[in-house]
Amino acid sequence: MKVAPLCTKCGSKPSVYFRPYSGERLCPGCFAASIRERVERTISRFRMFEFDSRIAVGVSGGKDSLSLLHLLVEIEEQFPKAEVIAVSIDEGVRGYRDEALRLAGEACRSLGVEWRTLSFADLFGLTMDEITGRRGELTPCSYCGVLRRRALNQAARDVEADRLATAHNLDDMAQTALLNLMRGDLRRLAGMHPAGSDLPGFVRRVKPFCEVPERESTLYAYLRGIEFQSRPCPYAETAMRTDIRRFLNRMEVKRPGIKFIIYRAALEIIPRISVGGAEPSGRCRICGEPTRGDVCRVCQLVGELSKEAEGEQPS
Numbered sequence: 001m002k003v004a005p006l007c008t009k010c011g012s013k014p015s016v017y018f019r020p021y022s023g024e025r026l027c028p029g030c031f032a033a034s035i036r037e038r039v040e041r042t043i044s045r046f047r048m049f050e051f052d053s054r055i056a057v058g059v060s061g062g063k064d065s066l067s068l069l070h071l072l073v074e075i076e077e078q079f080p081k082a083e084v085i086a087v088s089i090d091e092g093v094r095g096y097r098d099e100a101l102r103l104a105g106e107a108c109r110s111l112g113v114e115w116r117t118l119s120f121a122d123l124f125g126l127t128m129d130e131i132t133g134r135r136g137e138l139t140p141c142s143y144c145g146v147l148r149r150r151a152l153n154q155a156a157r158d159v160e161a162d163r164l165a166t167a168h169n170l171d172d173m174a175q176t177a178l179l180n181l182m183r184g185d186l187r188r189l190a191g192m193h194p195a196g197s198d199l200p201g202f203v204r205r206v207k208p209f210c211e212v213p214e215r216e217s218t219l220y221a222y223l224r225g226i227e228f229q230s231r232p233c234p235y236a237e238t239a240m241r242t243d244i245r246r247f248l249n250r251m252e253v254k255r256p257g258i259k260f261i262i263y264r265a266a267l268e269i270i271p272r273i274s275v276g277g278a279e280p281s282g283r284c285r286i287c288g289e290p291t292r293g294d295v296c297r298v299c300q301l302v303g304e305l306s307k308e309a310e311g312e313q314p315s
């Protein structure tokens, strides 16, 4: 019988994972420890939290967010004045999000973490099931992205958090960097920094998983026995991001470490981008949230969708 090579870190246990970009072979214990160390390093390098931060963690019920929640709860134990609260958004996708929310709720109960959910229905009067039924001009993911961003910020404010931690991993970061370059959207590129920034009306967003490759986040969840939603959203479109994901995964096999290279290059570029008027200076005249224009993007989208619904009704 073939025996697995020993872990290159502890030298005593059989390895379960080969890390192509570093050449390490790791046993389950050393692998989990390496992820925790990396996340701790990321947090301190970017000064993501204060010793007494009230941290809202965006928990979707997927592998990344549940792994992040477990890790932050563990790390927070060393900081008695810090707090972790889970916030989840119910976009209203029947048969998908309800299942993920059940898993998120169970994780919070077992970890003893306060859990707050906020729904699109309560906040915008619309569910994603209704929005996709109305066939607006945008793709479902575009509507969902704009609305979820607002909802997460609202949820973080509701629990009086001073940080909003989201579980974007290295793959997400590299994809977003390329996507924004390919769209020529420098404003968005500048906004993807993992340490976020303090803007009036927004809870500062931080991304402690930004240096954890997706494969490793998945393995971490499996090794820790975390139960997560693994099905993709039924509305996930095969858009540009999917092409970039496939391209990056192919490149990563040929040239291990290329996702790190793209991510680091983006971090180098971001401070050199000058985006005039990047900060929202005014307030939306409908909802009062920060915006660059007269009416914010959320109110524009919700307004259009509601108008369309009125038009559908028999007079």
Ligand SMILES: [Zn+2]
Pocket (backbone or CB within 6 Å): 007, 008, 009, 010, 011, 012, 013, 026, 027, 028, 029, 030, 031
């Ligand atoms: Zn080991």
Ligand SMILES: [Zn+2]
Pocket (backbone or CB within 6 Å): 284, 285, 286, 287, 288, 289, 295, 296, 297, 298, 299, 300
């Ligand atoms: Zn508004």
